[in-house]
Amino acid sequence: MTDELVEREIAHEQQVVDRVYTQLESAGAAAQRLAREGHDRGRLGHEGGLVERDAMVFQAAKRLAQLDAAHEGLVFGRLDLRPDVDAEPRYIGRIGLRDDEMNSLLIDWRAPAAAVFYQATAASPQQVLRRRVLRSVGRSVAGVEDELLDAEGMAETGADLPIIGEGALMAQLSRARDRSMHSIVATIQAEQDEAIRAPSKGVVAISGGPGTGKTVVALHRVAYLLYNDRRRYESGGVLVVGPSGVFMRYIERVLPSLGETAVALRSLGEVVDGVRATRHDEPAVADVKGSVRMAEVLRRTARQQAPGSPAEFRLFWYDNQLRLDRGLLGRVRRQLMSQGLRNRQMPRVATALLDVLWRQVRSERGRERGRESFDDDLLSTDAFMDFVVEWWPPVDAPTVLGWLREPELLARMSDGLLDAEEQRLLLKSWGGGTGRLDLSVQDVPLVDELRYALGDVPQRTEDRDDPLAAIDGAVDMQELFTAADREYAPTGRAWAPPTHSIEDDGFAHVLVDEAQDLTPMQWRMVGRRGRTATWTIVGDPAQSSWPLPAEADAARAAAVEGKAVHAFHLSTNYRNSSEIYAYAAAYAQRVGLDADLPTAVRSTGVDPVELGAGDDLEGTVRGAVVDLAGRVGGTVGVVVPVARRSEVNAWLASWSELADDARGARAAVDSSVAPSGEDRVVVLTGLDTKGLEFDGIVVVRPEEIERESATGRATLYVVLTRATQLLTVVT
Secondary structure (H helix, E strand, C coil), X not given: CCHHHHHHHHXXXXXXXXXXXXXXXXXXXXXXXXXXXXHHHHXXXXXXXXXXXXXXXXXXXXXXXXXXXXXXXXXXEEEEECCCXXXXXXXXXXXXXXXXXXXXXXXXXXXXXXXXXXXXXXXXXXXXXXXXXXXXXXXXXXXXXXXXXXXXHHHXXXXXXXXXXXXXXXXXXXXXXXXXXXXXXXXXXXXHHHHHCXXXXXXXXXXXXXXXXXXXXXXXXXXXXXXXCHHHHHHHXXXXXXXXXXHHHHHCXXXXXXXXXXXXXXXXXXXXXXXXXXXXXXXXXXXXXXXXXXXXXXXXXXXXXXXXXXXXXXXXXXXXXXXXXXXXXXHHHHHHHCCCCCHHHHHHHHHHHHHHHHCCCCCHHHHHHHHHHXXXXXXXXXHHHHHHHHHCCCCCHHHHHHHCCCHHHHHHHCCCCXXXXXXXXXXXXXXXXXXXXXXXXXXXXXXXXXXXXXXXXXXXXXXXXXXXXXXXXXXXXXHHHHHHHHHHHHHCCCCCCCCCCHHHCCCCEEEECCHHHCCHHHHHHHHHCCCCCEEEEEECHXXXXXCCHHHHHHHHHHHXXXXXXXXXXXXXXXXXXXXXXXXXXXXXXXXXXXXXXXXXXXXXXXXXXXXXXXXXXXXXXXXXXXXXXXXXXXXXXXXXXHHHHHHXXXXXXXXXXXXXXXXXXXXXXXXXXXXXXXXXXXXXXXXXXXXXXXXXXXXXXXXXXXXXXXXXXXHHHHHHCCEEEEEEEEC
């Protein structure tokens, strides 16, 4: 294969790519014209024009967003079929495009016509002679990689197709990683494609060891579902749940690069609307908060009388001494709780109390005035309305969770569920005080559990025909809201009803990545958002950070109950070199992990390095980082025990100095696709590395990572499988 041949093939493909980009610009201009026309329709001065405007502008904006997202690597594949099947090559890309005569220029990778690009193999070529992958930088074709799939067919048909490069997959695997995951639609293999295009109904469960492409397959599956049933999944929404904010930022470019911009990407600390947590509890606390036992603790708490609320009410009315004591109030509370969720009973509270008080009216003057007059008098009395709101205040989930900071209440709610040490851990994590909790990621499922145990607070309304008034015996909500404002505003705790209802939580599709790490309480939280959804669940049990897998499995089964499960297993490790994965697999076997060990398909000839730090841990770590940064063109991850993160961050804070040390060694490294400056090196804990990958990894004090939690060995196994090229372990 001569350089002249390669250049000629690249030049030919460049002509095709230029033509496609010209058509893309034309399509963008057409969308902009549609938007302008839509705005013009809105000036017609009648309702029909406004409707047409909204529809046209919406469609134009959606098309423009799709076209804008498609610019990077717009054309990435070519199929050359047997001439008797199709004499013209088929080009595959991120979106579909036609020329002005409606001839196909580019086939969307999700379309059925493109499926053979991923499914064809040398054993089953499916009429494909050659598969070509185009590697581009911006709009320029930088190289091509070919796979000859049917040599006999080539000879039989007389086709003359040059074969260039070492094969698309291996070329993709050797590329440097940056801080965002790239779409690899061009290199998806047959076993991965089968999972991507699986039936949309039920649950698609994708398992496999490290580096098998589970995350990429799952994200491409989302894009495929949106393409094939856009109305369903766009209207119902798609939720993608990942383990951390770091991970979500890492993958956030994948779906937009595939043309899908209407997907909610949320870490486990962001699943609940209006709540965002990034802080993690220490493992012992996380184990308590994640246990399914917490669901019963919280159910009991949601039924309790609000701390500090009055236990008695007295009023004199027309010769009658009326009284609500602790016993009567307890019976009313139990009666209301039996009828529904706490906050949803607010319209019934005043009526229920009035019923009890009216039965105490014995005087002739009082009976003569009648029940209607009695109700009117008390509902216009500030003392009674203030009591109603003080006794049954509108409460939100974080507030009720804060009640458990009181040791006596926590002990009563945890009786028979949590032991004294577990209660101590909870109290320590929540701290004292009466203000809002500083929520951790592990607290978010607890907040969600309480949201569903409490129910939504009925919305404030100025409408006297509010549907709440149709409830039998319901009291005008405006009176209650006025009383609530009177009660809460003076203390600076002015209450506002939420804008998001628990009925709005559902999605049409839910994707859970790193599913093996979800606690039972997190499964309950995510399950509420997928009760009517289809699911994609991705994970590897050997990488689990949850110490009681049977409990998590039961919660997962409950989350997808009644849905058919379609299981797919990925068996090839595309991430790690065989040398790195052999090191990680040997560790897994040595410590007794029941690990799924995929086959690593490439070799670099470079074994992992173990360094003894002696008395100079800082110098050894800095030296290891300089060494790796000088030998790879992409990112370097420095993985440390939680207790050492600040310390190691300080050692590496002045990365520019380290970069100077490494500049000479790195000069020969091709860094055209690598990040620059401080983005090249990141310090992470073991759990932070979930789902990520780096060109080089420096593991600091692995024995301390092991000891951090009951699942420390699984965490360290994950860490050892994050590197694509070089691995250094500092002991």
